[in-house]
Amino acid sequence: MNAFYCSCHAAAEPKRYAGRPTAVAGSPETRHGVVVTASYEARSRGVRATMTVTQALRTCPELLLIAPDFQLYRRLSKAVFDIVRQYTPDVEVFSIDECWADVTHVPFCGSTSDLAREIQKRLHRELKLPCSIGIAPNKFLAKMASDLHKPQGLTEISLHNLVEVLWPMPVGQMFGVGPKTAERLVRMGISTIGALAAANPEHLSHRLGKRGRQLVELANGRDFAEISSAPEPLKSIGHTITLAKDLSHPEDMATVLMNLADQVGRRVRRHRLVGKTVQLTLRFDSRRTITREQTLPIPTALTEILYDTALSLLHNHLPKAAKVRLLGITLGHLQPEETAILEKHSRTNGTPESIQLSLFSTGSVFEDITGSSQQNFIPSESPLGNALPPPQQRNLDRLRRLSQVTDALRDKYGESIVLRGRMLTQDESQHLREHQTRGTSLQKDILSWPEGGETWPKDGKET
Incomplete structure (x- = not known):
């Protein structure tokens, strides 16, 4: 798709944005105040992605700035892929605005170029969205061809013209x-x-x-990767935030970590997954970035455990007097919730023993399965000096049930209807809950949900 975010706004409000220089950008008061994408009318005037808002307005004073609306982008993205799937079921989603489609066996009266042109015209006619299409014998060449002529381009690369074109x-x-x-x-x-x-x-x-x-x-034009219409299993889910002001106090960082853990847990539970590894990402004012991770004794999707683990990692790896510019939490080694298995060495022969975890177990699951109190897993004292109940003392069954209830309430009434105490603190990381204005083009998990399965509320008001 061409200048997808700007094109979505032009399609939704043509009288306001169509044919005009526009840019989707964040707030100029923060480091998020950069141009994410610009319309072709703005690009012809010198506006480029990653420019600060100030630079973009200086370059093009008539530029219209638009706040991101990821619900609009996701809705139109699904509509685009639905149209493509009407021609072939073999569609692989690459990002929110790109896909590959295998049309080898499509019954169509005409050439491949004719078919591509028909899809291109339908997208413009029905959705008012421009796109460029690449035609080639494999995925790599098709991707290269689609990028050659924009907007509304149609380019074919074959092994015969590879030398001249590529x-x-x-x-x-x-x-x-x-x-x-x-x-x-x-x-x-x-x-x-x-x-x-x-x-x-x-x-x-x-x-x-x-x-x-x-x-x-x-x-040399050789790519044997096949189209995969089934979404790849998620290996990890994470969130990061670049902060408007560098943080130096662990108390402030803890608030950010809570909001990050909250959204990571929400997304993981939405997919009915659990993960085994919690990773903390830190970027300092020097732009040096480090990642540290902790392997959990059992897989989880509970926000509380994600938060406690990330907080422990922060405590153990935050340099003294460090100023933090970016924080991130990722839950990795994901697997289906219902088949979460912990390998435990048998006491008799030392071979791995598979243990099926009950989703509704009671008591200390950590202690029951691992045979230890897990005192070393997460310290009972947080880096902030506040006593935190260690996981072995928590009732995991209660936390799971509580998560189910609060997730259902937030799905129906909005992300802010039920919050943990630390999340009530006024902090810029609370914007992580604003799904309409936050997202990335590569966040494909939401695009793979079945029809009617997208339950994130719009502006916290409607489903």
Whole structure:
């Protein structure tokens, strides 16, 4: 899709935004005050993504700034993919505004280009959304083709025109090559995709690992990855927030961690998953970023355990006098809730023993399964000096039931209808609960929910 966020607003309010220079951006008072995307009318006037709002307005004084509306983007994204699926069931969602579709076996009277043009016209006619389409024998070339001509482009790349179309392009424009890899390739004398195609695979494997050989294959137009219409199983779910002001007091960081843990837990439970590893991400004012993680004795999706674990990691790894610019929590090693299994060494032969965890067990599940009180799992004292009940003392069954009730209430009446005490503190991280204005283009889990399964409330008022 072309300038997707801006195009969504133009489709929703054409009299206000269609054909005008627009940009979706955050608040100019915070570090979030940057341009996320700009319409093509704004781009022709010099506005670019990642510009600060101040820079963008200086470049284009007539620029119309629009607050993000991720519910609008998700709704139209689903509508786009629904139209594509009317032609083929073999659709792989890549991001909120991109997908691959295998049309090899589509019964259509005309060429592949005719079919692509029909889909393009339908999207514009029915949704008022422009798109560019790439036609190719594989996913890599189709992605490269779709990026060549925007907006409303239709480009075909085949193994016959690969040399003329693809090889002259800078290696940094190749799908799958990030800025750092591009810099390394240029330092190696590989500045174009054609030069990469001619490179020695063994040499690149030595320098870049197995990815080196893969890049040579792609540059030669060889990509054997198949379309996967089934969503990939989620391996992790996380949230991060870049703060408007650097934080130096652990008490303030704890409030941010609570809001992060709350939303991570919400998303994990929404998918009926549990996770085994909690990861804390810290970025300091020096822009140095560290990640630290803790493996849990049993999988969980409980916000309380995510928060306690992240707080413990913060306590153990926060340097003295550090100023924190970004905080993040990720729950990894996800697995279905109903099949969560803990491997325990048998006392008789030392072989792993599979234990099925009851979702409604009572008492101390940690102690019952691990055979220890888990005193070392999470300290009973938080980094802030406030006594926190350790997990073995919690009634996990009560917490699970409480989560089910509060999740249902928040689904129906809004994220702020029920809050934990620390979440009542006025803090910018409370905006994590505003699903209409927060999100990312790669947050695909919400797009994979079944029809009617999207229960996040709009503005906390309606489902």
